[in-house]
Amino acid sequence: MGPRTVKSEQLQARERELIETALGIMEQEGTSGLTMDKVAARVPYSKGTVYNHFRSREDLLTSICNASMETLVELFTRAIGFQGSTRERLLAVHYAYLLHALLDPTQFMLVISAKTANLIERTSERRLAAHHELEGRLMGPMLELVDEAIAAGELTPAPHLDRRQIVFTNWAGSFGVISLLINSQDQCSAREDLDAGTELFNHVNLLLDGMQWRPMSSDWHYDQTLKRIGAEIFPGESTLIDTP
């Protein structure tokens, strides 16, 4: 190993340290409470050094979002391994997504702001490339699941829907339900009493029934499946979700 490698490793370790610190601040004070000065103050390095790693505050935010997506990849991988039909395994992925959002709503919401034009402009190319690669790693397993389902004869997509569209529509539905309900500590007239878990699985089952991904929900008790997913795949975290 040359010295350059060693140094690069040190740099990566420090970058992880900075991101960890930033996560701590965000947990306590939310996204708007995350400040470059605060990060620098909590770390044995100066502000200049922090800016040596992150071009801007937005660059740091994208990094945090990426870190969050890495843990999500881990959860998705676990979920795909569920023993069951392809539709059950897809439900497990949605379960993982919900769990991820409940475990850290602030990080979950970062995904949206990461799409803002303003944020993209101020983020380094390197970081954006990593972000796109992570999106691919998230979508990949679901694409394979769709292929498996088609091969197994459990799904026969309509001609106007390709595999990417099927994956996207799943993602979008999950994202919409969760993002609208995750912050509902406020008593909104339209959303009071709505539980994120209940509405998420209602939504996904309607979607999958709509595309006739077998077994249809009229032929299978997916409530049981959800209980199994919680118990078998996410035994530690599943207390966050009430399965009906």
Place this chain on the structure above:
Amino acid sequence: MGPRTVKSEQLQARERELIETALGIMEQEGTSGLTMDKVAARVPYSKGTVYNHFRSREDLLTSICNASMETLVELFTRAIGFQGSTRERLLAVHYAYLLHALLDPTQFMLVISAKTANLIERTSERRLAAHHELEGRLMGPMLELVDEAIAAGELTPAPHLDRRQIVFTNWAGSFGVISLLINSQDQCSAREDLDAGTELFNHVNLLLDGMQWRPMSSDWHYDQTLKRIGAEIFPGESTLIDTP
């Protein structure tokens, strides 16, 4: 009319002027470019007067969001008036939502940030009340549409879905699809080539087929319906949407 009423009208007029100005700035420079100083600079009043109307920058943002929702109520009302089955009229509402998002993506995205804990804390009670009232006015027409569909025998909801859940799942699906695709000037691996209009109506039709809202998409050409909606209800704006 007493003088108090006159003065109150003046205040309201000025508030509209301030919001208009803020909208202009947001159009040019995005949400992050909206600054209280810039608003004050573009207006014949001083910063202190601006702060007399809005408790904080976040209060102003919520006001802008509310204004945006008012125009949305208008669009929804037009949409509900479409001549057709209840399912076609619901499609018209989704069409209106998409149109609204395409006409002003920045305002559309405000709805999410308006749910942030940080933003709610810094917003005045009065403004929050107006926000909730507007949500009710948005959901109301859709709730009635669901009731009509049930009465007409076109929809027989599963026992575990009440009217509010049906409306919510529609909203969430639309919101998820649009918010993920609206900012896709960036070439994301998973979203390239995906068109907001196409994916939105795919998603909604899957959802409505899943809950068996008749006529099912296998029994009706909803592409034709979309063309009609564009031509009859939104003749001016519909050029923004390619109906397939």
Place this chain on the structure above:
DNA sequence: TTCGTCAGTGACGAATCGTCAACTTACCAG
């Protein structure tokens, strides 16, 4: 020992937020 390199530092200028003491205006009573 001396010198060059380069990561690290933190003081700094600019921009922004929200406040407040001073100021202006409107209006009314005497």
Place this chain on the structure above:
DNA sequence: CTGGTAAGTTGACGATTCGTCACTGACGAA
């Protein structure tokens, strides 16, 4: 007409925050 009070307006100000850049000093090479 005059003086006074209340209400509304102003912009300078302190506090934060962002991102930069001239300076520092540690370390290895000669």
